[in-house]
Amino acid sequence: MQRNYLKFKTGNSQIRLLQDTWHSVYQNSYDEGLKFLIKGLNLPIHSIDDVVEKIEKKIPIQYILEKWSFYEGEYHINENVLIPRPETEILVDYIVNKFKDKKSVLDLGTGSGCIAIELSKKLQTANITGVDLSAKAVKLAKKNNAQTENCVNFFTSNWFSNVNQKYDLIVSNPPYISKNSSLDESLKFEPMIALFSENQGLADLSKIITDSINYLQEYGVLMLEHGIGQENYLREKMIKEGFKKIELIKDLKDINRFIIGYR
Ligand SMILES: C[S@@+](CC[C@H](N)C(=O)[O-])C[C@H]1O[C@@H](n2cnc3c(N)ncnc32)[C@H](O)[C@@H]1O
Structure with a gap:
């Protein structure tokens, strides 16, 4: 050429x-x-x-x-963060409609900050926090933070390692693809840390469920995005960890994609 x-x-x-x-x-x-x-x-x-x-x-x-739309915002994107996906917009929409009264929200594995920032626009009186293990992701999330008045508090944390308060709502779209699965070509430019998890993709989801119970207020809610077919394991795990009520939510393709647990 x-x-x-x-x-x-x-x-x-x-x-x-x-x-x-x-x-x-x-x-x-x-x-x-x-x-x-x-x-x-x-x-x-x-x-x-x-x-x-x-x-x-x-x-x-x-x-x-180097930018992409998500829900009602536009996000700076680079190779350090996952490209925000349309199915994750369902998670945001669900929270905006069902949990608008929540006053404190934690977004674990915030990446570009897209979930936390969109929630901060709609839950205007809530304190919203976003954390990520990747310092480069947190840097980009802080850049994206300029688009909202109710700014999100972003910092680095290995899941809950630097978190020191309880929240009304904890939300996460963690890595959930099995490390054994062959890499789809379309994913090869996205950060591994955003995609893959041990134990058939369930290790990070499991850790978040186990630890969340200590970081949720009474009647607090945990909402997670997960991979295809992981819902039964996650439901059992939530029951074992003491969540009282559990709901499954489908994505745009009618596949179970989100799980909600009530403390
Ligand atoms: C699937 S991406 C989700 C990004 C963004 N929330 C979204 O929905 O577009 C998962 C994110 O979790 C972060 N992550 C992976 N392991 C982590 C850990 N141990 N502690 C905190 N964040 C982690 C990754 O850096 C990545 O940004």
């Missing part, structure tokens, strides 16, 4: 270059991605050759654009 991209000065010729590159990599599949990319880039740009290289490497458009 021709590499002297600087000669493409106009927006239209850059669009043609992106289309040609895109179709040589993805053929005619995933044209939706191309549309998002062209819309998000604000062409013409000087760095068009970088974008072409990234398409050729199959880097996800969210990392090329």
